[in-house]
Amino acid sequence: xxxxxxxxxxxxxxxxxxxxxxxxxxxxxxxxxxxxxxxxxxxxxxxxxxxxxxxxxxxxxxxxxxxxxxxxxxxxxxxxxxxxxxxxxxxxxxxxxxxxxxxxxxxxxxxxxxxxxxxxxxxxxxxxxxxxxxxxxxxxxxxxxxxxxxxxxxxxxxxxxxxxxxxxxxxxxxxxxxxxxxxxxxxxxxxxxxxxxxxxxxxxxxxxxxxxxxxxxxxxxxxxxxxxxxxxxxxxxxxxxxxxxxxxxxxxxxxxxxxxxxxxxxxxxxxxxxxxxxxxxxxxxxxxxxxxxxxxxxxxxxxxxxxxxxxxxxxxxxxxxxxxxxxxxxxxxxxxxxxxxxxxxxxxxxxxxxxxxxxxxxxxxxxxxxxxxxxxxxxxxxxxxxxxxxxxxxxxxxxxxxxxxxxxxxxxxxxxxxxxxxxxxxxxxxxxxxxxxx
Ligand SMILES: [Zn+2]
Numbered sequence: 001x002x003x004x005x006x007x008x009x010x011x012x013x014x015x016x017x018x019x020x021x022x023x024x025x026x027x028x029x030x031x032x033x034x035x036x037x038x039x040x041x042x043x044x045x046x047x048x049x050x051x052x053x054x055x056x057x058x059x060x061x062x063x064x065x066x067x068x069x070x071x072x073x074x075x076x077x078x079x080x081x082x083x084x085x086x087x088x089x090x091x092x093x094x095x096x097x098x099x100x101x102x103x104x105x106x107x108x109x110x111x112x113x114x115x116x117x118x119x120x121x122x123x124x125x126x127x128x129x130x131x132x133x134x135x136x137x138x139x140x141x142x143x144x145x146x147x148x149x150x151x152x153x154x155x156x157x158x159x160x161x162x163x164x165x166x167x168x169x170x171x172x173x174x175x176x177x178x179x180x181x182x183x184x185x186x187x188x189x190x191x192x193x194x195x196x197x198x199x200x201x202x203x204x205x206x207x208x209x210x211x212x213x214x215x216x217x218x219x220x221x222x223x224x225x226x227x228x229x230x231x232x233x234x235x236x237x238x239x240x241x242x243x244x245x246x247x248x249x250x251x252x253x254x255x256x257x258x259x260x261x262x263x264x265x266x267x268x269x270x271x272x273x274x275x276x277x278x279x280x281x282x283x284x285x286x287x288x289x290x291x292x293x294x295x296x297x298x299x300x301x302x303x304x305x306x307x308x309x310x311x312x313x314x315x316x317x318x319x320x321x322x323x324x325x326x327x328x329x330x331x332x333x334x335x336x337x338x339x340x341x342x343x344x345x346x347x348x349x350x351x352x353x354x355x356x357x358x359x360x361x362x363x364x365x366x367x368x369x370x371x372x373x374x375x376x377x378x379x380x381x382x383x384x385x386x387x388x389x390x391x392x393x394x395x396x397x398x399x400x401x402x403x404x405x406x407x408x409x410x411x412x413x414x415x416x417x418x419x420x421x422x423x424x425x426x427x428x429x430x431x432x433x434x435x436x437x438x
Pocket of ligand 1: 091
């Protein structure tokens with residue numbers, strides 16, 4: 001069994017790994033790069049992909065050069081499977097280019113989140129002839145390769161690590177994970193009973209070189225948000241990824257603590273509903289202090305996809321501009337540029353606050369200009385309230401020690417060369433495209 005990191009050996013984002021045996025080739029993740037491969041100091045703009053053919057995109061370095069993976073190049077022998085670890089763009093974003101006849105393996109929650117993202121955000125996922133849904137710790141067999149998924153704690157709900165076993169060897173792909181989120185019990189469980197005799201651990205290291213970042217637990221974040229909310233006389237707005245279910249729960253709990261009503265949009269309400277867990281804060285699960293804001297933008301999308309039932313089912317929990325106005329300082333509202341009209345119609349009270357709960361660098365991008373202008377217009381205070389979705393160094397160390405692999409290969413990191421200092425002589429740094437015989 002050998003492995004190749006097609007992309008991700010020296011960067012965060014755009015991850016793509018191939019594991020090959022004599023029998024089968026398996027691809028793990030096919031992410032959109034964050035940096036433009038032609039000039040890594042620049043962010044990759046999604047419009048750079050518009051109208052490009054697959055050979056163009058391979059030529060531009062955006063699609064990793066992997067034979068038998070993409071549609072339209074049918075003369076190549078297809079790879080045998082694609083595994084997707086979690087619903088973050090930098091792990092699945094290039095998946096729409098994959099041949100339809102290649103089976104895709106992904107967790108049930110990942111599948112639900114990707115479907116909702118396609119409808120609401122236009123993040124394409126596409127139809128596949130064969131989709132196999134993975135369950136925690138239930139192995140599947142891909143042409144003689146055993147794949148066991150492990151649910152992990154990460155900012156994407158349902159994120160999985162994979163144990164790959166074939167030809168007497170074991171490779172563990174960590175995917176993205178952390179040990180300080182709402183699902184940290186998953187991290188502890190894995191550390192307590194790790195798989196035995198792992199030959200190769202491919203371990204993410206997003207936080208390597210970013211140790212200065214604050215890493216509060218979700219519980220600590222909840223208390224901080226609630227404290228801040230209590231002292232604000234105006235509306236509470238927040239920005240977070242609709243796929244970050246842990247964070248949505250944190251905002252719900254902070255809203256409840258401060259005596260407010262959480263106002264979700266149709267996107268987040270439907271994701272929470274579709275995941276089918278009674279603990280998630282939506283009115284259909286009996287949460288009376290949650291309302292749903294209907295926006296023209298999302299209703300239009302749902303009508304286009306012939307999915308009107310995804311807003312009709314919230315009718316009795318709907319809140320409009322007048323309702324928001326009535327709630328006033330008791331409104332704890334998810335913000336999106338596409339809800340701007342509805343929010344402004346409600347009138348933004350004085351001393352309102354915007355809790356920003358994503359990576360701070362996103363605020364430097366032009367796409368944040370509209371949000372900033374909205375805040376300026378209404379004198380809204382900006383407050384960052386975030387904690388990372390990735391493991392801090394101490395968690396990485398505990399993880400690596402528990403796994404006790406023969407070799408550690410850095411992935412999803414900008415600082416692979418720092419691994420040796422922290423994880424010792426087992427570390428083997430690869431370059432993109434380099435084959436490693438496990
Ligand atoms: Zn991720």
